[in-house]
Amino acid sequence: MGQEADLLCSSGRDPALTSQVLSVVTLQTRKPWDDLTVTNRSSSTHTSLNGSSKSAEFLPCRSISEERGGLKSYCFQSCFHPQSGQKSEAQRRNGGWTTWKPLWMCGYGLSDSTVGIVGLGRIGQAVARRLKPFGVKKFLYTGSHPKPECAAEFEAEFVPLTRLAEESDFVVVTCALTPATQGMCNKDFFSKMKKTSVFINTSRGAVVNQEDLYEALAHGQIAAAGLDVTTPEPLPTDHPLLSLKNCVILPHVGSATYATRSTMAVLAANNLLAGLRGEPMPHELLL
Structure with missing residues (x-):
C-alpha cells in the first residue's frame, strides 16, 4: 500500500494531487466495493456501492x-x-x-x-x-x-x-x-x-x-x-x-480552502482504504 499512502500524504500538501486519491485507492487495492458505503458529511452525500452493509462517514476532525x-x-x-x-x-x-x-x-x-x-x-x-x-x-x-x-x-x-x-x-x-x-x-x-x-x-x-x-x-x-x-x-x-x-x-463555501478540502479527501480515502482492507475505519459512523 506504499504508493497510495505516499499520495495520501502528498495530497494534504498539494491540492492538485487530491483528485487522484480515490483513483489510486481503486487501482492499488483492486478489491471489490461490494460492502462499503462512503458518506461525505460536509455535503450530506451518500454513495452506495453495490448494496452495502458497512458505512463510512467522513467526520471532521478538530482541525477541519x-x-x-x-x-x-x-x-x-x-x-x-x-x-x-x-x-x-x-x-x-x-x-x-x-x-x-x-x-x-x-x-x-x-x-x-x-x-x-x-x-x-x-x-x-x-x-x-x-x-x-x-x-x-x-x-x-x-x-x-x-x-x-x-x-x-x-x-x-x-x-x-x-x-x-x-x-x-x-x-x-x-x-x-x-x-x-x-x-x-x-x-x-x-x-x-x-x-x-x-x-x-x-x-x-x-x-x-x-x-x-x-x-x-x-x-x-x-x-x-x-x-x-x-x-x-x-x-x-x-x-x-x-x-x-x-x-x-453564498454558494455553500463554508469549507472552501485548499487545505480543508485536501484534508477532507485524505480522511475519506483513509476510510476507504481501511474498509477495503477489512480494518476498522478511522472516521466511521454507523448509520
Whole structure:
C-alpha cells in the first residue's frame, strides 16, 4: 500500500494531487466495493456501492472543524451586515461613494450583542471562538442537551429555542440536519425574533422553512439574513429570496480552502482504504 499512502500524504500538501486519491485507492487495492458505503458529511452525500452493509462517514476532525469555523465566521461577517457587502461594492463602482454621511451604509455590530448559536458542536464552538473577540456581550445556545464543558469557554447559557430567538441579536445555525431540526426555523421561530435581529444559517438548507424566511424578511419581521446553504443547491435564479436586498446568499463555501478540502479527501480515502482492507475505519459512523 506504499504508493497510495505516499499520495495520501502528498495530497494534504498539494491540492492538485487530491483528485487522484480515490483513483489510486481503486487501482492499488483492486478489491471489490461490494460492502462499503462512503458518506461525505460536509455535503450530506451518500454513495452506495453495490448494496452495502458497512458505512463510512467522513467526520471532521478538530482541525477541519476549526478551519470550517473560521470560514463560517467569514460567512457570518459577510452576511450579518448586508448593507456593507454587495451594496457597498456596487456603490463604490457606480460612484455612490461621495462625501462622508453619518448613517450611510450603517448596519448592526457585534459589540455588546447577544449571539444565539443553534447547535454548539465543534463548528458552533469554532464560530463562537472567533466571534468572542468582537465584543459579544452574551452567548446563548440550544440543542438536544446542555454542554456545560463546551459552553464554559464562552460562558454560554443553555436556553430553549424560543428564548434564544427572542433574546438574540444574531442567530447562528450550525446544527446537524435531523428529523428533529428539519424545518425548525419557521414562521413561529421568526415571529419571536427581534425586528433588528439577523439570521445566519451555515448548517443545512432544510433546517429553514425558506418560504417563511422570505415572508419574515420581506415584511420587516427580522432585519436581515445570511445563508451559506439553501434547498435546493444551487438555488434557482428566480427564487424569491434572491430578490431581497436584506438577504445575502453564498454558494455553500463554508469549507472552501485548499487545505480543508485536501484534508477532507485524505480522511475519506483513509476510510476507504481501511474498509477495503477489512480494518476498522478511522472516521466511521454507523448509520
